[in-house]
Amino acid sequence: MTLNPDFDALEVISQDRKHVWHHLTQHKAHEKSDPLVIVKGDGMRVWDATGKEHLDAVSGAVWTVNVGYGRTEIADAVRDQLVEMNYFAQAVGNVPAAKFAARLVEKMPGMSRVYFSNSGSEANEKGFKIVRQIAQRKYGGEKYKILFRERDYHGTTITTLSASGQEERKGQYGPFTPGFVEVPHCLEYRSQWGEVDDYGLRAANEIERVILEEGPETIGALCLEPITAGGGVIEPPAGYWERVQEICQQYNILLHIDEVVCGVGRTGKWFGYQHYGIKPDIVTMAKGVASGYAAISCTVTTEAVFNDFKDDPNDPMSYFRDISTFGGCTAGPAAAMANMDIIERENLLENVTVQGEYLKGRLHELMAKYAIIGDVRGKGLFVGFELVLDRETKEPAPESMAVAIAAHCMKNGVIIGRTNRSIPGLNNTICLSPALIATQEDIDAIVSAIDNALADVTA
Numbered sequence: 142m143t144l145n146p147d148f149d150a151l152e153v154i155s156q157d158r159k160h161v162w163h164h165l166t167q168h169k170a171h172e173k174s175d176p177l178v179i180v181k182g183d184g185m186r187v188w189d190a191t192g193k194e195h196l197d198a199v200s201g202a203v204w205t206v207n208v209g210y211g212r213t214e215i216a217d218a219v220r221d222q223l224v225e226m227n228y229f230a231q232a233v234g235n236v237p238a239a240k241f242a243a244r245l246v247e248k249m250p251g252m253s254r255v256y257f258s259n260s261g262s263e264a265n266e267k268g269f270k271i272v273r274q275i276a277q278r279k280y281g282g283e284k285y286k287i288l289f290r291e292r293d294y295h296g297t298t299i300t301t302l303s304a305s306g307q308e309e310r311k312g313q314y315g316p317f318t319p320g321f322v323e324v325p326h327c328l329e330y331r332s333q334w335g336e337v338d339d340y341g342l343r344a345a346n347e348i349e350r351v352i353l354e355e356g357p358e359t360i361g362a363l364c365l366e367p368i369t370a371g372g373g374v375i376e377p378p379a380g381y382w383e384r385v386q387e388i389c390q391q392y393n394i395l396l397h398i399d400e401v402v403c404g405v406g407r408t409g410k411w412f413g414y415q416h417y418g419i420k421p422d423i424v425t426m427a428k429g430v431a432s433g434y435a436a437i438s439c440t441v442t443t444e445a446v447f448n449d450f451k452d453d454p455n456d457p458m459s460y461f462r463d464i465s466t467f468g469g470c471t472a473g474p475a476a477a478m479a480n481m482d483i484i485e486r487e488n489l490l491e492n493v494t495v496q497g498e499y500l501k502g503r504l505h506e507l508m509a510k511y512a513i514i515g516d517v518r519g520k521g522l523f524v525g526f527e528l529v530l531d532r533e534t535k536e537p538a539p540e541s542m543a544v545a546i547a548a549h550c551m552k553n554g555v556i557i558g559r560t561n562r563s564i565p566g567l568n569n570t571i572c573l574s575p576a577l578i579a580t581q582e583d584i585d586a587i588v589s590a591i592d593n594a595l596a597d598v599t600a
């Protein structure tokens with residue numbers, strides 16, 4: 142692979158070291174070591190400024206580059222759109238936004254309106270504002286509370302953190318926005334109630350318990366990830382979603398599904414919730430919508446939710462008084478349409494299902510070999526495994542072990558992920574989310590790197 146000769150690698154690394162403040166990074170380490178600077182991507186692979194090749198098993202580290210790197214067709218679509226019309230505030234329409242919205246809701250039966258913004262956090266904030274305004278307009282302000290689940294994450298702003306169930310992400314950023322209430326997680330492997338016959342039902346009934354404690358008349362919405370991502374790759378067990386849906390209907394609570402990670406193919410369907418027959422009222426998405434080729438997020442609602450915002454045209458406060466400046470950038474929906482074309486043309490949903498099963502099978506082989514793997518979980522190309530010191534007691538392995546495994550893979554040219562600064566004492570899950578284009582050979586290479594790392598770290 143030829144790297145762009147237009148930059149001086151040492152200079153770039155030094156500029157980065159001096160002036161860039163990286164996300165989620167303790168920078169003291171960079172006083173002694175160079176930061177990783179990625180300069181090129183192609184398919185499943187990226188190259189750093191020193192010329193080293195890496196196989197990316199986590200789609201840009203955070204489940205984002207779903208169709209892989211180097212897609213000139215997306216770049217061309219964005220370029221063509223930008224020279225035609227780059228921006229106008231979304232109070233008016235633009236061509237790619239209208240076309241993409243129509244294509245998107247076709248894939249989401251029951252949903253009909255798309256509100257554009259820029260990040261997963263922002264899309265979720267819009268959802269919360271919608272719920273709050275409906276509470277004010279229809280319920281005298283009473284139904285203002287929003288439930289979220291322990292171990293789920295909904296974003297980085299103070300309010301989306303207020304709605305997140307990950308203590309280490311929240312630590313030191315309080316006080317938080319009032320009106321957000323936590324419900325218990327649904328990870329059976331770490332059951333809060335010992336051995337339970339029907340854990341899915343039990344975990345869902347715990348949501349009802351919280352609703353009854355708080356007062357159903359005060360709860361406006363329940364916000365859940367279809368499969369918890371950064372909180373440890375948790376697929377709710379059988380029976381959970383059916384009961385959740387029932388509870389929402391019974392107590393007139395809007396169901397907001399956060400598809401920021403699962404959305405647009407990651408789990409083998411367009412949306413994670415579509416595996417479970419759920420009928421959401423609000424769906425949010427970001428990362429994979431344009432695979433990181435442009436910043437775009439969407440808050441999608443049913444027509445019923447939308448209609449709540451046009452009931453009284455004579456009331457100057459009656460509509461959704463929200464604006465996202467860059468929600469009017471046309472690059473996002475232009476990239477999102479080209480991204481969708483690729484997923485359809487290359488049958489990537491099918492590939493995700495096939496390769497996801499293969500990946501899980503290979504991880505179960507590793508589980509038979511290494512006692513440190515306590516549990517393998519996930520759906521499609523969204524998989525994780527928990528590291529434990531003892532399979533019987535399920536004592537979590539220390540975070541340093543997950544760090545060592547990831548560092549070993551990195552040294553050998555494979556980038557894997559791990560839960561970090563998430564749940565105290567439980568940052569012990571290794572995460573894998575290769576691009577939806579992953580082949581069996583890519584997966585073998587990823588598993589082989591993990592195998593070597595586990596052999597070394599557990600020796």
Ligand SMILES: Cc1ncc(COP(=O)(O)O)c(C=O)c1O
Nearest residue numbers: 260261262294295296401402427
């Ligand atoms: C489930 C979920 N929701 C929301 C977000 C926030 O998205 P963003 O970082 O684009 O604001 C994330 C980010 O990782 C996420 O995993």
